[in-house]
Structure formats: structure tokens, C-alpha cells
Amino acid sequence: MPTSVVTGGAGFLGSHLCDHLLEQGHQVICVDNLDTGSLENIAHLRDDAFRFVNQDVVEPIHLDGPVDFVFHLAALASPVDYLRAPLASLKVGSYGTHNALGLAKYKRARFLISSTSEVYGDPQVHPQPETYWGNVNPIGPRGVYDEAKRYAEALTMTYHTQQGVDTRIARIFNTYGPRMRRNDGRASVQFLNQAIGGKPLTVYGDGSQTRSLCYVDDLIRGLYALMSSDEHLPVNIGNPDHEVTMLELAQTVIRITGSTSEIVFEALPIDDPQIRRPDITRAREILGWAPEIDLEEGLGRWLKALGREPAKA
Numbered sequence: 001m002p003t004s005v006v007t008g009g010a011g012f013l014g015s016h017l018c019d020h021l022l023e024q025g026h027q028v029i030c031v032d033n034l035d036t037g038s039l040e041n042i043a044h045l046r047d048d049a050f051r052f053v054n055q056d057v058v059e060p061i062h063l064d065g066p067v068d069f070v071f072h073l074a075a076l077a078s079p080v081d082y083l084r085a086p087l088a089s090l091k092v093g094s095y096g097t098h099n100a101l102g103l104a105k106y107k108r109a110r111f112l113i114s115s116t117s118e119v120y121g122d123p124q125v126h127p128q129p130e131t132y133w134g135n136v137n138p139i140g141p142r143g144v145y146d147e148a149k150r151y152a153e154a155l156t157m158t159y160h161t162q163q164g165v166d167t168r169i170a171r172i173f174n175t176y177g178p179r180m181r182r183n184d185g186r187a188s189v190q191f192l193n194q195a196i197g198g199k200p201l202t203v204y205g206d207g208s209q210t211r212s213l214c215y216v217d218d219l220i221r222g223l224y225a226l227m228s229s230d231e232h233l234p235v236n237i238g239n240p241d242h243e244v245t246m247l248e249l250a251q252t253v254i255r256i257t258g259s260t261s262e263i264v265f266e267a268l269p270i271d272d273p274q275i276r277r278p279d280i281t282r283a284r285e286i287l288g289w290a291p292e293i294d295l296e297e298g299l300g301r302w303l304k305a306l307g308r309e310p311a312k313a
């Protein structure tokens with residue numbers, strides 16, 4: 001039975017990854033400080049193969065016993081969170097990644113970092129291949145997340161080339177689905193909750209900015225496939241088929257929830273990327289992975305997980 005550590009394992013993606021690893025027969029150690037993660041996300045994991053460690057990865061991570069895989073997902077992934085706690089975002093990306101890599105090195109475990117499409121910033125190349133270096137404002141408000149992840153990638157690659165750690169880098173694009181925190185603030189969950197609650201959907205700017213949305217189950221399969229591969233260079237994991245403007249996303253959510261909410265326009269945040277779509281050629285070729293769940297299907301599944309039926313088309 002392999003043992004996997006999942007940092008950020010009580011969060012949105014982390015908890016789904018814990019489920020998947022347990023299904024694959026792993027022992028799972030979930031390390032989380034419950035800042036943005038929640039015990040609710042892992043309450044169903046009563047398995048003997050599952051252990052929860054309440055710890056901030058910014059502090060050194062000491063765990064007993066062998067570890068085969070370290071999935072380092074801990075981060076403040078939503079703009080709302082990293083703008084609330086900018087120093088914590090920088091620390092989890094730097095010290096946190098250093099500690100997670102140190103754990104992997106000490107245990108001779110394979111390591112995967114969840115990096116992000118934010119390394120591309122407000123991209124001037126579209127769609128974004130892994131070879132694109134990005135367009136990031138280092139001192140802007142989003143820099144505390146984007147640069148932390150860029151540094152984390154540099155650290156990961158250096159542990160690979162200089163310290164011989166067997167590493168993987170996943171660049172995750174916008175993901176949605178069950179267990180996103182209600183007050184997470186990201187567009188998908190914000191719109192869904194506003195629509196269900198009969199409140200106006202808050203589209204920022206004129207809503208013409210795009211994101212490409214990937215359903216959580218597809219994303220988790222991609223992370224697992226990458227960890228199982230031999231690839232050390234970054235690999236984009238996201239869904240290129242669902243690049244939508246934020247206005248279209250709001251309209252789709254209203255339709256699928258059968259809501260009567262209206263759409264209101266609010267100020268566009270500083271440095272908000274205008275476009276974003278992954279080029280997943282590498283993921284297709286190296287991992288044999290591609291997303292399978294389209295946006296309407298994914299939103300429908302999410303609604304069902306919330307105990308609601310999607311509206312008929």
C-alpha cells in the first residue's frame with residue numbers, strides 16, 4: 001500500500017484528491033491548517049487508511065513512517081483569500097513549498113506541486129502553452145499568489161536538478177465543483193450561490209474576460225496521471241473546450257439553476273487577466289489525459305451534490 005501525503009488535503013481540490021487516492025488503494029496523510037480548508041470536506045473519510053494532521057506547511061513537516069508520494073496542494077488559491085492574507089500567500093508558496101520538498105527529499109518520495117495558470121499572468125499568447133513565460137506584475141495585488149507559485153516552480157525544478165528529487169509540476173486552470181467554499185469568492189461558486197439564493201450575479205468589469213473551466217473530477221484524474229508519469233517539466237491541466245466570458249458563465253448558471261436573478265456589473269479587480277485557455281497538447285500526448293465533462297454537465301453534477309435538480313433546457 002503506497003502512502004501519499006496531501007498538503008491542503010482538507011481543501012476543495014485536496015479533499016477530492018484524498019478520495020481518489022484512497023480509491024486507488026493508497027494510505028493518505030492529509031496535512032492542512034484549516035485556514036481555507038475545512039473538516040467538513042474530509043468528515044466522510046473514516047477509513048483506517050486516512051490520517052489528518054492539523055498543521056501549517058509554513059512550519060517544517062515531520063511525519064513518522066515511509067512516504068511514497070507528496071502532493072503539495074496547500075495554498076490560498078482564491079483571489080479573495082490571497083488578497084486577505086498576502087503574506088501568508090507568499091509564505092505558503094515559498095517556505096511551505098520548501099518544507100514540502102524537504103519532506104519529499106527526506107522520505108525519498110515523488111513530489112507534485114499544484115502550480116497554476118496564474119504563472120501566465122495576463123497572457124499575451126493565447127491559448128497558453130507551457131513554453132510561454134507569462135506576463136505577471138510582480139508588485140501588483142495578484143503578485144503575492146502568482147510570484148509565490150512561480151518561485152515554487154523554480155524551487156521544485158531546482159530540487160529536481162540539484163537534489164535529485166523526483167518532481168512533477170501541474171499548472172492548474174480554473175476548476176469548479178462540489179466542496180468549493182461558499183464564500184470562496186471565485187466566479188463559479190459565487191455565481192452559483194447568488195443564483196440559488198435569488199441574489200444578483202456580480203459580474204466584474206463588462207464581463208468580457210474569459211476563463212476556461214474544468215470540472216473537479218477531470219482535474220483530479222489529470223493530477224494523478226501526472227504523478228504516475230515520468231514528466232518533470234510543467235504540464236497544463238485544464239479544459240480548453242470551455243473558455244467562456246464571465247458574462248456567459250453568469251448567464252449559463254442562471255439558466256441551469258432556473259434562477260430569476262439579474263446580473264449586475266461591478267468594478268474589475270486590478271490586473272485581472274483578460275483571457276485564459278490552456279493548450280493541453282502536452283497533457284494529451286504525455287499523459288493520455290483529456291477532460292471529459294462539459295460545462296453544463298459539470299454544473300448539473302454540482303447542483304445535484306447540493307441536493308438540487310438542474311433546470312430543464
Ligand code: UDP
Nearest residue numbers: 079185186187188190202203204209246272
Ligand atoms: N469574477 C466576477 N464576479 C465574481 C467573481 C469573479 O466577474 O463575483 C470574475 C473575476 O474578475 C475574473 C473571473 O471572474 O475575471 C474569474 O475570477 P476567479 O476569482 O474565479 O478566478 P481567477 O481566474 O481570477 O483566479
